[in-house]
Amino acid sequence: MGKLTLYGIDASPPVRSVLLTLNALGLEFDYKVVNLMTGEHLRPEYLKINPLHTVPTLEDDGFYINDSNAINAYLVSKYGKDDSLYPKDLQKRAIVDQRMHYNSSVVSSTGRALSIPLRAGKSEIPRASFDALEQVYKTLDLFLESNDFLAGNNLTIADFHITAVLTTTMLFLDVDATKYPKLAGWVQRIKELPYYDEANGSRLSQVAAFINSKKYTIV
Ligand SMILES: N[C@@H](CCC(=O)N[C@@H](CS)C(=O)NCC(=O)O)C(=O)O
Known part of the structure; x- marks a missing residue:
């Protein structure tokens, strides 16, 4: 097995989604902190391994890959004992991919919209950003209507991506179990994973x- 190094920072949801995958697969890895606050991601050494200057980046024995979605799919495909976290069956995989694209295009940007004003030193957050978050919780609750996990009855990397974002948005607005009972149940199931805290x-x-x-x- 190659030597794995994850470049990232704990505050970043996409980084935590990769940490969830690495832990779920029981893989050993080095963790190199790239401090976005001090601009470490803009240094020439980092731009060489990721010209987009984002975290996470994964190094696998000299091979570099950027973007948490690509990284998690790669890790499961290469190191998973089975394919349950990212199924090979095309229809099952299509559902996982759809949830991941929904996360990238909607959930993540909804979360970012809440924190951007605070990071810019403002003290007001538009109500519309909270309304958008309620809509996301509603949609996720719907995905869980007849499934225990977001892409079916098995845990997949789609759950990891959305866990990492949602545990941040929940710092702004908790998941109300009376409005979103399925989603609240899912959050609980995820928190019970043995590697969740780590x-x-x-x-x-x-x-x-x-x-x-x-x-x-x-x-
Ligand atoms: N789609 C990317 C998004 C990565 C991303 O935007 N990461 C943020 C931190 S959460 C970042 O590195 N921002 C610094 C920058 O864009 O310069 C992924 O899933 O890895």
């Missing part, structure tokens, strides 16, 4: 401290 839960403290330190109003 890969995601314990890594939220910095983000939580940042959000909780801001006295923002919804306008």
Whole structure:
């Protein structure tokens, strides 16, 4: 097996989605922190391995791959004992891919819209951003209507991507179990995974401290 190195920072949801996958697969890896706050991602050494200057980047024995979606699919395909986290069956995989694209295009940007004003030093967050988040929770609840996990009855990497984002958005707006019972049940199931705390839960403290330190109003 090649030597794996993950470049990232705990505050980043896509990085935590890769940490979930690495832990679920029981893989050993080095973790190199790329501090976005001090601009480490813009240094020439990092731009050489990721010209898009984003985290995460994975190195597998001299092979570099960027983007959490591509990384997680690669890790399961290469190192998974079976394909359950990213099924080879084309129809099952299509559902996983659809959830991942929904995460990239909608869930992630909805989450980002909440934190951007705070990172820009503002103390107001538009109500529309919270309304968009409610819509996301509603859609996810629908995905879970007759399944335990977001892409069917098995845990997949789609669950990891959405876990990483949702545990951040929940710092702004918790999942109300009376409105979204299926989603609340899923959050609970995810938190019970044996590696959840190591890969995601314990890594939220910095983000939580940042959000909780801001006295923002919804306008
Ligand atoms: N689609 C990418 C998104 C990666 C991304 O935007 N990461 C953010 C942190 S959450 C980042 O590195 N931002 C720094 C930059 O864009 O310069 C993925 O899933 O890896």
